[in-house]
Amino acid sequence: MKFLNGMWCVKDGVTILKAKQTYEVFATENGVQITVPTTVIRDRGQTLNLPVLTVELFSPRNNVIGVRASHFKGVVNHGPDHELFCEKADTSVTETETEVVFRSGDTTAHIKKGDQFSISYYYKDRLLTSTGDNLTGMAYIKDADKNIYMREMLNLSVGEAVYGLGERFTPFAKNGQTVEMWAEDGGTCTEIAYKNVPFYMTNRGYGVFVNYTGKVSYEIASEVVSKIQFTVPEEQLEYHVIGGETLHEVMENYTALTGKPALPPAWSFGLWLTTSFTTSYDEDTVNQFVDGMAERDIPLHVFHYDCFWMREFRWCDFTFDEKMFPDPKAMLARMKEKGLKICVWINPYIGQLSTMFQEGMDHGYLLKKANGDVWQWDMWQAGMGLVDFTNPAAVKWYQDKLQELIDMGVDCFKTDFGERIPTDVVYYDGSDPERMHNYYTHLYNKAVFEVLEKNFGKGGAALFARSGIAGGQQFPVHWGGDCSGTYESMAETLRGGLSLSMSGYSFWSHDISGFESTATPDLYKRWCAFGLLSTHSRLHGSSSYRVPWNFDDEASDVLRFFTKLKCSLMPYLFAVSCQAHQTGIPVMRSMVMDHQNDRACDYLDCQYKMGDNIVVAPVFNDRGEVDFYLPQGSWKSLIDEEELEGGRWYHRVYDYFGLGLFVNVNSILPVGKVDDRPDYEYLDGITYQLDPTEDGVKMSAQVYRVDGTLGETVTAVREGNRITVSVENAAYPWQAKAFGQTVTADKGIKEVVITL
Numbered sequence: 001m002k003f004l005n006g007m008w009c010v011k012d013g014v015t016i017l018k019a020k021q022t023y024e025v026f027a028t029e030n031g032v033q034i035t036v037p038t039t040v041i042r043d044r045g046q047t048l049n050l051p052v053l054t055v056e057l058f059s060p061r062n063n064v065i066g067v068r069a070s071h072f073k074g075v076v077n078h079g080p081d082h083e084l085f086c087e088k089a090d091t092s093v094t095e096t097e098t099e100v101v102f103r104s105g106d107t108t109a110h111i112k113k114g115d116q117f118s119i120s121y122y123y124k125d126r127l128l129t130s131t132g133d134n135l136t137g138m139a140y141i142k143d144a145d146k147n148i149y150m151r152e153m154l155n156l157s158v159g160e161a162v163y164g165l166g167e168r169f170t171p172f173a174k175n176g177q178t179v180e181m182w183a184e185d186g187g188t189c190t191e192i193a194y195k196n197v198p199f200y201m202t203n204r205g206y207g208v209f210v211n212y213t214g215k216v217s218y219e220i221a222s223e224v225v226s227k228i229q230f231t232v233p234e235e236q237l238e239y240h241v242i243g244g245e246t247l248h249e250v251m252e253n254y255t256a257l258t259g260k261p262a263l264p265p266a267w268s269f270g271l272w273l274t275t276s277f278t279t280s281y282d283e284d285t286v287n288q289f290v291d292g293m294a295e296r297d298i299p300l301h302v303f304h305y306d307c308f309w310m311r312e313f314r315w316c317d318f319t320f321d322e323k324m325f326p327d328p329k330a331m332l333a334r335m336k337e338k339g340l341k342i343c344v345w346i347n348p349y350i351g352q353l354s355t356m357f358q359e360g361m362d363h364g365y366l367l368k369k370a371n372g373d374v375w376q377w378d379m380w381q382a383g384m385g386l387v388d389f390t391n392p393a394a395v396k397w398y399q400d401k402l403q404e405l406i407d408m409g410v411d412c413f414k415t416d417f418g419e420r421i422p423t424d425v426v427y428y429d430g431s432d433p434e435r436m437h438n439y440y441t442h443l444y445n446k447a448v449f450e451v452l453e454k455n456f457g458k459g460g461a462a463l464f465a466r467s468g469i470a471g472g473q474q475f476p477v478h479w480g481g482d483c484s485g486t487y488e489s490m491a492e493t494l495r496g497g498l499s500l501s502m503s504g505y506s507f508w509s510h511d512i513s514g515f516e517s518t519a520t521p522d523l524y525k526r527w528c529a530f531g532l533l534s535t536h537s538r539l540h541g542s543s544s545y546r547v548p549w550n551f552d553d554e555a556s557d558v559l560r561f562f563t564k565l566k567c568s569l570m571p572y573l574f575a576v577s578c579q580a581h582q583t584g585i586p587v588m589r590s591m592v593m594d595h596q597n598d599r600a601c602d603y604l605d606c607q608y609k610m611g612d613n614i615v616v617a618p619v620f621n622d623r624g625e626v627d628f629y630l631p632q633g634s635w636k637s638l639i640d641e642e643e644l645e646g647g648r649w650y651h652r653v654y655d656y657f658g659l660g661l662f663v664n665v666n667s668i669l670p671v672g673k674v675d676d677r678p679d680y681e682y683l684d685g686i687t688y689q690l691d692p693t694e695d696g697v698k699m700s701a702q703v704y705r706v707d708g709t710l711g712e713t714v715t716a717v718r719e720g721n722r723i724t725v726s727v728e729n730a731a732y733p734w735q736a737k738a739f740g741q742t743v744t745a746d747k748g749i750k751e752v753v754i755t756l
Contacts, residue, residue: 001149001217001231002178003141004224013144016151017051019069019117019137025100027093031058031066032102032111038140040115051140057119059089062105063243063253065121066211069150071140072235078432080213080390080439082470084257107243121206123243128206129154136224141231150237153227154208161203161602162220162228163590167195167468167480167500169492172590172605174200174220181216183419183438183467187516188483188492194419195468195478196438197503199254200228203592203602207242207250209257213469214435233434247596248585254504255584259474261506262449263581264536266574266679266706267341268412268462268477270301271563272538276545277306277515282324283331289547290338296549298560299567299676303335304343304414304464304538315381316346317354318401332409339677342410343464346402347417348444352376352383356401360385365394367425375425386421389443390436391428399451406455411462413452418444418467441467449475459708464538468505473584476507477536485514485541487620490527494618495605497534501586501593507577508588509536518544521551522622525558525656530618532562533610533661535577535587558656564675565638571670571682571703576611578704587611595631600649604629607660613667614638617660624653628660634693635662638669643691665691668701668716679706684732688725691738692718721756 003014010016017038024035034055041047056068092103100111107128112118118132131137131154141149156162161173169188170177179191186192198210200218210216212232219229230239240257244250255261273289275281286303293300311321320328332342350357350366360366366385367375374385388394402413418441423433431439445465452461465478472478480496483489497508512531513519518541519527528548531537539546548555566573576587586593589609591601607617607628615635617628630646637643638661644650652660663669673685682703690699698717705711716725716736725736725743730750736743743752 002219002223003143003151007135011144015142016139017141018139019053019055019132021115022111022113022117025111025113028056031056031091032093032100032109033057034111034117036117036138053138053140055138057102057109057111059091059104060084060086060240061253061257062089063107063123064089064257065102065104065107065109065241066238067119067241068236068238069138069152070236071148071150075235078430078435080431080436082211082213082258084211085259086257105243107241109241121241121243123206123245126205128204128241128243129156129208131155136227147233148235149231149233150235151229151231152237152239153224153229156202156221156226156228157204159599161592162200163202163592164197164200164207164499164502165218166193166197166503167478167496167505168193169496172495172498173603174218176222177220178222179218179220181214181218181438183421183441183469185417185419188481188489188496194466194481195472195500195503195505197468197470197472198230199258199470199503201247201250201502203596205244205247205250205596207254209240209242209254209470211238211240212435213439214432214437247593248583251504251585251593252583255473258471258504260584261473261476261581262453262461263459263578263708264462264476264507265456265460266570267301268536269570269573269577270537270567270678271299271532272302272304272343272536272540273300273547274304274538274540275306275308276541276543278308278543279545281308286335289545290335290340292547292549294338296556296560298548298556299563300340301677302341302343302412304345304540306345306414306540309344313351313353313382315351315354316349317356318346318405319355329408336409341412343412343414344405344410345414345416346448347415348387348389348440349381349384349417350387351381352385357383357385360387360394360397363393363397364428365391365397367422367427369424370426375422379420380417387444388428389440389447390431394428395447399447402448402451403455406451411456412464413448414464415445415448416466438469442469442472445472445475464509470504473505476505478505478508479536479538480508480510482515483511485517485519485523487523487526487622489514490523490530490618491606491620494530494608497588498590498605498608501589504584506580506584506586507535509534509538511540512538513541513546515540515542517542519551520622521555524548524551525555526619528555528559529562529656529659532559532566533616533618533659535573537563537566554656561657567678568672568675570678570680571672571686572611572614574682574706575670575702575704578708581708591629591631598631600629601631613664613669615660615662619654619659624655625651626654626660627651630662634665636665636691637662665693666697666699668699668714670701670703670714681705681732683711683734685734686732687735687737687742688714688716689737690716690723690725692716692723694718695720723754723756724751725754726751
């Protein structure tokens with residue numbers, strides 16, 4: 001939201017009361033409080049009839065400095081608020097003649113005394129950002145319509161790039177953009193976003209989280225090109241400056257505050273196939289898909305029933321359409337005999353023809369208008385209402401319906417929608433509807449995740465969710481929404497995923513070959529490679545089936561190749577996933593996340609990292625061409641074993657069985673012996689691949705079991721022409737492979753040597 005008209009003027013009717021002066025600073029029990037007049041006070045008479053901002057600094061946990069700026073503190077907070085995980089921080093307050101310093105861990109806020117209000121934020125001796133100068137900074141604002149806002153402007157340094165703010169499909173670096181935190185169903189081709197997260201990171205190594213669930217408006221080097229501005233329509237604004245040694249540490253600190261991601265079950269990393277959306281299907285159709293995959297030796301692990309598993313006009317009643325599925329429990333049992341997990345589509349909307357509508361209305365489980373009517377409209381489902389997840393009884397009612405499906409054999413749910421949430425409603429708990437608009441999805445996904453975790457335990461629950469907000473990373477997995485069958489849409493999908501990863505989400509997927517329209521065989525095959533090298537992989541579409549033989553014969557071969565490749569890489573991918581669960585550092589991440597000091601990585605959005613040691617560069621054109629950048633180090637292709645030196649760009653042309661897929665040779669890559677499923681005993685027959693080029697290099701890797709427990713730690717050291725590879729326990733036979741040589745170790749053998 002813009003208020004200025006150039007450098008010197010404001011827009012017509014706008015009044016900006018800027019934080020002008022540090023009038024007084026004093027320590028409090030939890031931090032520091034600053035009295036900040038909106039004019040410079042020269043005499044006592046100026047203290048009358050003057051708006052004053054109260055600025056409080058506090059710390060919810062180490063290396064996080066909270067800033068709460070208030071015009072009027074007496075406004076009732078009806079919520080909802082983000083659920084934050086706070087703990088006692090190591091803090092201190094020190095004072096000199098010129099400043100007061102508030103410290104949390106190694107992150108500090110330096111409050112300048114005197115006539116100009118300013119705060120500068122540091123991590124150790126590194127300046128992160130600052131607020132306050134003669135023209136811009138913190139302010140209380142009224143517009144021409146008398147709407148009120150609290151604003152902050154933080155400095156951006158030369159070359160500083162801003163990332164995150166949810167799953168946004170616009171350019172990866174957000175500089176120059178206006179971004180609104182307002183959940184909408186807009187597909188992947190606009191600035192509208194399904195997942196709005198008021199948190200950003202920059203390549204200067206810090207993050208800022210605005211603790212507000214309603215609409216936060218950002219101007220990112222757009223209102224003032226040297227500033228990032230954020231505004232809330234309230235009398236109070238709270239934000240948190242998050243420090244760290246690296247972007248990894250910043251992400252760890254942010255996810256410690258808003259929640260670490262749950263660990264999805266290992267089976268969820270396999271290949272998912274769906275009925276698609278508006279297609280016709282029954283059990284025979286489904287069996288044709290499943291059996292067709294088996295006949296072509298394409299491993300399939302999850303089958304998803306999309307919307308029309310229920311009768312039309314009755315979404316959601318959680319009842320299989322008896323015309324198509326006369327005995328659903330027996331049908332699901334037959335599917336499970338084929339080794340499949342089952343997912344079904346749901347949403348939080350209840351159509352008027354649903355058997356649940358009357359039940360929900362009678363018990364007060366649906367959102368209401370101020371006059372007591374159930375809120376309804378005809379978009380999506382005729383006369384639909386919405387479940388009020390602020391009502392504990394409504395949550396239990398909804399979860400009980402899901403429990404019946406779980407008892408029938410369903411393993412997970414695709415939690416679609418959650419964005420089209422009205423504001424002319426009254427919530428059971430009195431929540432502010434404007435603030436609940438974005439937050440509704442959090443309660444929705446949490447309710448579904450809880451019932452899954454209750455049944456399948458921690459590490460056994462998985463959603464396939466579309467919408468989200470800060471903290472939504474706790475309920476994986478999320479997918480990118482409605483993309484189209486074009487290369488441009490494939491690229492915008494990746495941008496959205498990278499943006500989401502910079503917002504704290506670790507596990508992410510997308511509709512392989514696009515949801516809208518039917519891709520060409522060429523695009524389908526390229527997207528299969530990209531999709532199977534994402535954390536989660538799903539074939540899904542709108543009006544046509546996405547089985548590979550509908551495209552061409554080679555599509556089956558390509559899908560088989562990359563599905564089996566992913567299954568064999570599961571010891572590596574699942575270890576990285578367990579570490580993401582522990583630390584919050586995403587599995588699928590941007591290049592800048594790992595290489596923040598490499599300026600070549602600042603704007604890269606057509607390639608990404610899978611864990612610490614693998615670079616993926618998909619093909620985004622029908623010529624098979626890809627340009628990619630490899631960071632410093634030595635890299636080796638996992639497909640054709642080409643070896644390349646990092647720190648430079650490359651151009652390659654790949655057939656459909658190739659793409660840029662490189663592993664750091666001075667690392668250990670655990671590769672499993674099973675290539676037809678993602679959940680197996682990774683340690684049994686595992687191969688540790690390594691090609692260390694540097695004498696004296698020491699490497700290590702961890703392998704986790706499918707239950708999320710640490711199974712083995714392996715280390716390797718190169719000394720001259722000898723590479724010594726050691727494992728801690730050697731509970732299973734294993735292999736070590738380096739420079740084309742493979743040494744096999746029986747169970748109990750803890751060390752082998754490869755001589756070059």
